[in-house]
Amino acid sequence: MSAYIEPIIGRYVHVDIGGEAHRIYFEENGQGNNDAIPLVCLHTAGSDARQWRHLLADAEFAKNFRIIAFDMPWHGKSNPPASWTGGEYQLTTARYTETIRAFCKALKLDKPVVMGCSIGGRIVLNLAIDHAAEFRALIGLEAADFQAPWYDTTWLNRPDVHGGEVCAALVSGLIAPQSPDVSRTETLWGYKQGGPGVFKGDLYFYRVDGDLRGRVETIDTKVCPLFLLTGEYDFSCTPEDTKRTAAAIGGASVTIMEQLGHFPMSENPEQFRRYISPVLGEILKQSMQHRQGIKV
Amino acid sequence: MSSASNATDATVNKAFAAIPALLEQAPALIGRGRFLDCECLLGPTSHPFHASIRAGRIVDLTPAPVLMRSWRFAYRASPAAWAAYWQSEPRPGWHDLLALTKRGEAVLEGDLHPFMAHLQYFKDVLALPRQHFAMAAS
Numbered sequence: 001m002s003a004y005i006e007p008i009i010g011r012y013v014h015v016d017i018g019g020e021a022h023r024i025y026f027e028e029n030g031q032g033n034n035d036a037i038p039l040v041c042l043h044t045a046g047s048d049a050r051q052w053r054h055l056l057a058d059a060e061f062a063k064n065f066r067i068i069a070f071d072m073p074w075h076g077k078s079n080p081p082a083s084w085t086g087g088e089y090q091l092t093t094a095r096y097t098e099t100i101r102a103f104c105k106a107l108k109l110d111k112p113v114v115m116g117c118s119i120g121g122r123i124v125l126n127l128a129i130d131h132a133a134e135f136r137a138l139i140g141l142e143a144a145d146f147q148a149p150w151y152d153t154t155w156l157n158r159p160d161v162h163g164g165e166v167c168a169a170l171v172s173g174l175i176a177p178q179s180p181d182v183s184r185t186e187t188l189w190g191y192k193q194g195g196p197g198v199f200k201g202d203l204y205f206y207r208v209d210g211d212l213r214g215r216v217e218t219i220d221t222k223v224c225p226l227f228l229l230t231g232e233y234d235f236s237c238t239p240e241d242t243k244r245t246a247a248a249i250g251g252a253s254v255t256i257m258e259q260l261g262h263f264p265m266s267e268n269p270e271q272f273r274r275y276i277s278p279v280l281g282e283i284l285k286q287s288m289q290h291r292q293g294i295k296v
Numbered sequence: 297m298s299s300a301s302n303a304t305d306a307t308v309n310k311a312f313a314a315i316p317a318l319l320e321q322a323p324a325l326i327g328r329g330r331f332l333d334c335e336c337l338l339g340p341t342s343h344p345f346h347a348s349i350r351a352g353r354i355v356d357l358t359p360a361p362v363l364m365r366s367w368r369f370a371y372r373a374s375p376a377a378w379a380a381y382w383q384s385e386p387r388p389g390w391h392d393l394l395a396l397t398k399r400g401e402a403v404l405e406g407d408l409h410p411f412m413a414h415l416q417y418f419k420d421v422l423a424l425p426r427q428h429f430a431m432a433a434s
Contacts, residue, residue, distance in 0.1 A: 150398040161413045169415035173392025177385055232388045235395040 008056045010077075015106045017073070017081075017099050024103060025049075025077035026070035030062030037136060037287055038112035039280075040104060041069040042120030044142075044263060045206060046156075046167055046199025047190035048076025051117070054269035055276070064284050065113075070103055072096075074198050089201035093210045096123045101131065113283055115139035115276075118237065118262060119206050121228075125245070129215050132224035137283045139227045139276075142234050142262050144241035145212040145248070153207065156200040164192035167199045174262035176233035178271075187266045221251035225286065227279045228252055231260030253279075301375070305340065308375040309359075311382065311425035312339050316354040318424040326352040329417045334410040337370035338422065341403070344372050352417070369411045371418070373402035381422075382429035393419055 010027040027049060030036050039061075041052040049069035056067050071078035074089055100123065104112050113136050116124045121143025128138050151170060157163055168191040175184050191199070219226060226249065230242040239256045246252040257264060257275045264272040319325060329352025337360060339345045346365050348356040358365075373381070373396050380390035389395050396402035404411065411418055 148398070150394055155408075155412045160409065166412055166415055169419065170394070172416060172419065173394055176388075177391050233391060235389050235392065235398055238389075 006053075006057050007059070007062065008053065012077075013103070013106050015099075015102045017102050018095060020081050020083055022073050022081050022099075023079060024070050024073070024106075026068055026103070026107075027053075027056055028066060028068040029056045030064075030066045035291075036062075036064060036066040037284065038104075038107075038109040039065040039067045040100070040109065040112045040114045041067065041265075042100070042114065042116030042123065043069065043072070043075065044118035044120060045202030046075075046171075046194045047187075048072075048193075050076065050190060051187070051263065051266040053266075054273075055265055058273070061277075061280060065280065068107070068109075068112075072099060072202075074195060074201070089197055091119070091202045091205040091209075093123070093126055093205060096205055096210075097126055097130070100127065101134070104134075111136040113137045113139065115141065116143070117141040117265065118143075119202055119210075121237070122206060122210050122212065124226075125212050125216055125219070126210070128219045128221075128224060128226050129212070132220060135224050136287060137225045137227065139229070139279060140242075141229050141264055142231065142237040142242075143228050144230075144237045144245045145216045147237050147241045149207055150236060153200050153203050156203075157197040163196050163199075164194065167191040167194060171262065174234055174236055175267045176231060176259050176261040178259040179261065179267040183267050183269065187263045190266075216245055217248045219249045219252070221249065225283070226252045227255075227282075229255040229257055229264070229275055229279070231257045231262060231264050233259075233261035236262055255279075304379050305343070305375045307429070308340055308378045309343060311378070311429050312345055313357065314428075315421065315424050316357050318427075319354055319421060322420075322424070325417065325420055328352065328420075329414055332410060332414050332417065334369075335365075335367045336410070337367040337372065337406075339372060340375045340378060341372045344370065354421075367406065369404070369406035369408055371402065371404050371411065371422070377401035379429070382426045384426065384430050393422060 007029045008027050013024050015022050015024050043049050043051050048071045052069040074080050121140035124138045124140040168188040228242050228246050230239050246254040259271055332352055334349045336347050337344045338347050344360045346358045346360055346362055347354050377396050397404050
């Protein structure tokens with residue numbers, strides 16, 4: 001194999017979140033075209049933005065999109081803020097929303113598309129509820145207003161159980177059996193590398209603070225189109241959870257993805273591409289029509 | 297009980313009884329369980345097995361009940377759930393031990409520490425019949 005360098009570039013941006021400076025790591029591709037549509041990608045709980053590396057490196061998508069993925073504070077290469085002294089980390093709806101908006105503002109993104117998976121899919125719904133006008137389109141992968149818990153999160157962070165092993169073993173069942181072994185292993189590696197208590201702290205948002213039942217009805221997809229895609233093997237956010245959520249939102253697009261689970265972009269990038277390509281195509285079409293002044 | 301479900305029960309029991317031998321052929325999996333010594337109850341809901349695990353090996357697998365035999369945790373599922381779990385390409389919702397508990401087809405009880413501390417080990421050990429089951433059941 002001859003050596004080559006991927007087109008993805010990684011940098012740090014310093015952003016104020018909650019009145020404190022945070023050093024946020026992000027990767028991007030596709031910024032060569034000034035007309036490129038900003039596409040911000042949000043990773044799942046307990047992992048980091050490496051999950052998006054295949055989408056980031058996609059030459060076809062990068063022609064029209066500036067694809068960006070950042071590590072949330074406490075995740076990947078985004079350290080906790082300087083004031084943190086080791087206390088319990090808990091992600092809240094307000095903090096998560098503020099982080100995404102602050103990141104987009106810091107990069108001066110013009111009406112970005114935001115695509116999030118799992119907790120990222122849930123927060124996308126919150127963006128649609130409270131800040132729809134700031135975004136060009138929103139894409140929720142494995143997203144629902146609520147889903148029934150299937151394990152006790154206290155197992156994720158205790159001294160007598162290896163956190164990396166148990167986090168990875170729990171989510172391993174959310175990957176479709178058809179996913180390639182190499183992608184399965186890479187997806188689980190992200191979980192094995194998470195900091196202690198970080199996955200559990202993210203799930204505070206997912207399980208406790210971020211219940212959006214009774215709020216998604218207010219989403220107006222005429223202000224911002226909403227696309228929901230869920231893998232058939234996801235038993236955490238099931239296809240039924242997503243369909244139930246979408247049924248309460250007028251105009252939301254729903255796709256159930258075959259042979260995919262809870263981590264479509266990393267567990268089987270090729271299969272995921274088949275589903276996300278038409279969505280990005282639709283967003284591009286709407287964006288071009290808008291630019292040309294055609295009412296859609 | 298129909299003859300079809302009797303046949304499934306018998307096939308599932310037979311597949312369970314073969315797990316210790318299959319595990320012996322999987323040294324990497326034994327290695328993953330090298331710190332595990334545990335008595336547990338595994339198998340079909342009505343006819344489970346007492347499993348004695350030592351350093352990742354199943355050194356004894358005996359059909360329950362055994363007089364006054366203790367166990368730390370139990371993972372029991374319906375024969376239909378085991379049959380579905382052991383398909384070469386399981387259906388959505390039937391493809392993971394905790395998917396089965398979530399859908400009410402399996403029950404996890406007792407002191408869960410050994411199970412959770414070795415979760416991937418148990419998932420993989422209990423999936424060992426997958427390589428032969430579909431063929432045997434057909």
